[in-house]
Amino acid sequence: MSLQHALLGVLEARPMNGYELTRFFEAAPRWVWSAPHSQIYPTLRQMEQAGLIEGQQEIRGTKLRRMVYSITERGLEELRGWVSTGHSAPPVRDAFFLQALFFDMVDPEEAASVLRAYIEGQEKLIAEWRAHSQALLAKETDLLRERLKNRPPAEHDRIARLKAHVFDGQIAVAQARADWARESLRLLAGDA
């Protein structure tokens, strides 16, 4: 399950409690994997039972106790195994292309307005991912800074480049989608 691997990957940077993890996934809905907190807590419990992470009570002041999770050796192995193995592609399920498949059934002006909103959404994602890619390249995100503390300095640039490149990939996909939507507008208008 990919949420497990997303959590392992985040915890590899540094130990975090459930609340911090929830905030990370909420503050990063435009990361590569989003998850609601209703999924995060039960998944953490399962992962702890499976020995992939381990929880430790964190005592702050006299009362507040939180479970802080860190990745175990077994969790690291699971993450590395998953990352280095080819996985079959998920089933094709693209709600937007499904919608576009029936544009001939509606008023072209309505279809055009759906397309314009879609282009705007893709442009917004592109802007967010571009900012994130640049922050990674400059090694300026909190998580990357934590992560690099445990890596040889000679590798820092390479790691930052590899991570930034993932967001460049998401940008390229969103750009292809926005370009496609622009062509669709021309097609609907009868210009293509």
Add this chain to the structure above:
Amino acid sequence: MSLQHALLGVLEARPMNGYELTRFFEAAPRWVWSAPHSQIYPTLRQMEQAGLIEGQQEIRGTKLRRMVYSITERGLEELRGWVSTGHSAPPVRDAFFLQALFFDMVDPEEAASVLRAYIEGQEKLIAEWRAHSQALLAKETDLLRERLKNRPPAEHDRIARLKAHVFDGQIAVAQARADWARESLRLLAGDA
């Protein structure tokens, strides 16, 4: 739920029984929406209860009875309403980009082999979608032929172009992904 809209869109072409619908979704895993038969039958029952489709017993020979579903006026309205409305983007959840985000943790040769398998998968999708796009443009798919029987001949070319264009969009996205994976190979090899 998008499966409902996928089913409505297929049934708009012609009435079908559950078995034919299941075969359509199985034979078209590379369409825009795939669904296992375990989802199709219960969804058809819900849609019938909601008045979006209507079932009629089909009697073949003396014994074989199948329920043949056709789209109702209400189903058409639901489909048109969904198609002409902008919907919020689904949450970002890309298992492959998530995997790529941790390529720095594994042997570059293993990461490269994951990337090569991924490129191959995308190329295969591109070839299937290209064939489908060309068949649509030539009005040669069974479903499109059935669908066009109920549309004015003057619109046939436009409808075929709009539908083919959706698969051109899927091709453009897969191409962006394959190109990205090729750049990743160069980056892993230290050439970028």
